Amino acid sequence: MSKKMNMILFSGDYDKALAALILANSARELGIDVSMFFAFWGLFLLRDPQKISEENKTSYEKMFSMVSPKGPENLPLSKMNFSGLGKILLKEMMKDDEAPPLEAFLSGARKKGVNFYGCKLSMEVMGLKKDELIDEVKVIDAKGYLKDAIDSEIQLFI
Amino acid sequence: MSKKMNMILFSGDYDKALAALILANSARELGIDVSMFFAFWGLFLLRDPQKISEENKTSYEKMFSMVSPKGPENLPLSKMNFSGLGKILLKEMMKDDEAPPLEAFLSGARKKGVNFYGCKLSMEVMGLKKDELIDEVKVIDAKGYLKDAIDSEIQLFI
């Protein structure tokens, strides 16, 4: 039976999402099964910028939707963000090294069969609908996460 | 023998504490044993607002006690805190969805038999006394944590 890695992506930071997706892609290349459970700010990574909708949202949810990142490339850095300057610097350095941007790692993970799970409670609280997210996402609750994590060889909270 | 989950709560953020306690409650409902080891900022979650004392504290420890959160509902958000506005927004959205606040998840975890451990070194450095914390807390050191974690199926650093 193949081995499994399970990650919670709780953070909505560009650099942490990058780390998580690099691990996910590398694990798949080694034949390791990968589950990613997106909770709270992590859900912003799964937002499809083409599909954001204000329908059926309370005014709090609309306000929240307005001030929060619209997709992978809009996430801030966890450190030295300097109002976005730090991220520009990081992206320029990545380009110099021909390292692909976050979106490329996300699309790699989708192609390589990473399992994407969205946290039900977080989505309800934030007013995020399933059809605002990328297609692969399955919505599960904390118990669903635990059942997957307990059978995994590696668990990380990112 | 039942399975076990071990979490270090290092962060003192409202949203991360919420995530940790939701996992703890859900794990107990699945019959999984849960150990939570509170270190550094995470210890603020265990402060009993009724029992804060300035006795036997150095002046640095008093200053620290003064500027740090007084209990669960006073913790800030890890992201988009906007001087507290973001947290008000999150709590209003949670109320709309009838999701209980942090204190309710903490009291649920206490009733469901989650094991609460306080990090000895952190408490000494911060000048936090055992009797300022909720009753269930046992004080252990890093080796105590490691012995518990190494026998667990899931370990997370939050």
Next chain:
Amino acid sequence: MSKKMNMILFSGDYDKALAALILANSARELGIDVSMFFAFWGLFLLRDPQKISEENKTSYEKMFSMVSPKGPENLPLSKMNFSGLGKILLKEMMKDDEAPPLEAFLSGARKKGVNFYGCKLSMEVMGLKKDELIDEVKVIDAKGYLKDAIDSEIQLFI
């Protein structure tokens, strides 16, 4: 066969690095093998302040090198940093309790045979050269990390 703990140190925060190194030292004292994989901001902990060089760096890399911490004692706090005031307070409280500073825990970990790994991709992107880091560091990629982590009893993302 002895048990193993694997930690990714992604964060460049003084307090989180302290937590990771206290765990590393304690684990070694219990006879547990320890691997630490330093990625992104975590790499700043391994910078040897005596060996920082601007040679063979692009202008972006030079700018980045200039604004980033020069070694362990220059890392900021993850919370309540207050432009450095919070860290002074923490260090004074640690001194009162005769707790050694971060550098002492780092040198303890080096003496106790902790395995130090630097993330290849992070180093390339940030323009950090192997000879700017402490001697023990071996440079590996994400797959190298995964192979080490999957055989460990404990994995943490810090």
